[in-house]
Amino acid sequence: MKHRYTAAFLLSTMFTLPVYADCQREAIDHDISPQRLDEALHQLAQRSGCFIAIDPTLLADEQAPALNGTYRPEEALWELLKGSGWEGYPTDEGLEVSKREQAWVEARTQALRETVQARDSLSEDDRMAYFQELAALEQSVSELAREQGFISAGEHASFERRLNELAESLETDDQA
Known part of the structure; x- marks a missing residue:
């Protein structure tokens, strides 16, 4: 009986938590280590709540530099994209990576x-x-x-x- 309530509680909390919250446009602290660009962008999306529009397979071979400091989402995106040749832009829905x-x-x-x-x-x-x-x-x-x-x-x-x-x-x- 106790397990049934625990399972019901976990399921109810999973469905009420959005995958991404609204995109937070204010500056927040970031501590992202150097890694594949697609993984760094995933961390940025999770941290900022901003959806990032891109096909991650296009970034498979790209590397992102470390990102440490306080940045607005688009500033963090620009820092992660430096050196890659990709362009980043804020959108109504979040962020976009394109050329x-x-x-x-x-x-x-x-x-x-x-x-x-x-x-x-x-x-x-x-x-x-x-x-x-x-x-x-x-x-x-x-x-x-x-x-x-x-x-x-x-x-x-x-x-x-x-x-x-x-x-x-x-x-x-x-x-x-």
């Missing part, structure tokens, strides 16, 4: 490469200058992600401005 800004820059540079390639009116030197500029933009966004663990809105705007300038320059070159 969305790098993918956005790559898509824009690829479209511009195709435009450059199709422009018969460009000299080979001009064509190479465009290709070098586009490659430099791709390298820059990748380096920022690796250094910071995110791409800021200001950095996104800067990339967008430069890509728009290159597109306008191509239009001007085509009209000349």
Whole structure:
């Protein structure tokens, strides 16, 4: 009889405790040892209550540095992602790990490469200058992600401005 009550109590408490509480946005203490990135992110999710959107199989070979100190969830995420090339962002539901800004820059540079390639009116030197500029933009966004663990809105705007300038320059070159 005693075992039945104990079992009933344990079951009732298991179903009333959420897997993740609401994402706590305030800074909390972290003490995460260096380990696989997917495991470190799991610890961050448990500690902060923040759901982290990512396919953990993508991170299987990545290593996370130690994380010791007081951080808001997104700051902790950025610290764990530094050096990996992944980007971390806060979302309404919690946190996200992706390469969305790098993918956005790559898509824009690829479209511009195709435009450059199709422009018969460009000299080979001009064509190479465009290709070098586009490659430099791709390298820059990748380096920022690796250094910071995110791409800021200001950095996104800067990339967008430069890509728009290159597109306008191509239009001007085509009209000349």
